[in-house]
Amino acid sequence: MISTIEAISSLDQAVPTPNHGLPDEVFYYISRTTPLINVDLLVRDPQRGVLLSWRDDPFCGAGWHVPGGVIRYKEKIETRIQQVACNELGAGSVVCDLIPQAVNEIIVDPKRDRAHFISMLYYCKVGVGYQIDNGKLAPNEPGYLMWHLHCPDDLLSWHEMYRPYIEHKKE
Secondary structure, eight states: OOOHHHHHHHHHHHOSOGGGOOOHHHHHHHHHHSOEEEEEEEEEETTTEEEEEEEEETTTEEEEEOOEEEOOTTOOHHHHHHHHHHHHHOOSOOEEOSSOSEEEEEEOSSOOTTOEEEEEEEEEEOOTTOOOOOTTOOTTSTTOEEEESSOOTTBOGGGGGGHHHHHSOOO
16 A cells, blocks of 8 residues: 555656646545635626626536636736636736635535635726637537626526626626
8 A cells, every 4th residue: 555655755746836737636636635715707897797608517517607717836816817817718917906805615515526615706807909709619618708797597506606796787
């Protein structure tokens, strides 16, 4: 039987730069042993509404969600916010208030992987010239972006906690 020290040494060798992200199997193991801390971006435009992304995966199911991402090891919150803006929104950057508007704990029973989160919601704005680029994605394909003037009925259950923020017209 492998010792704990040997197992940890093996992980250290397999993941020499954890701040660059983790292999899925390591990420899922960590998600079974500790809460994940993530940022969620509530991107609002006075005329277009709130920008949401379609998601469809075995962890959350199918529906609209607030774009977000898990903070990497030694990564600043602001850096993760900007990475989400780039990776999920196709925006070069966003302007955001670095004071979270909400901090929520999500525990999903009986799930094992990705079942405990500390989620921080940040109000953000994209640049004036920002346009959604869905490429060849069709509606109801993961990653499809759309502005919403009202909170959609098919919001992911995990993000129901954000419904009041999506409906509220903060400028």
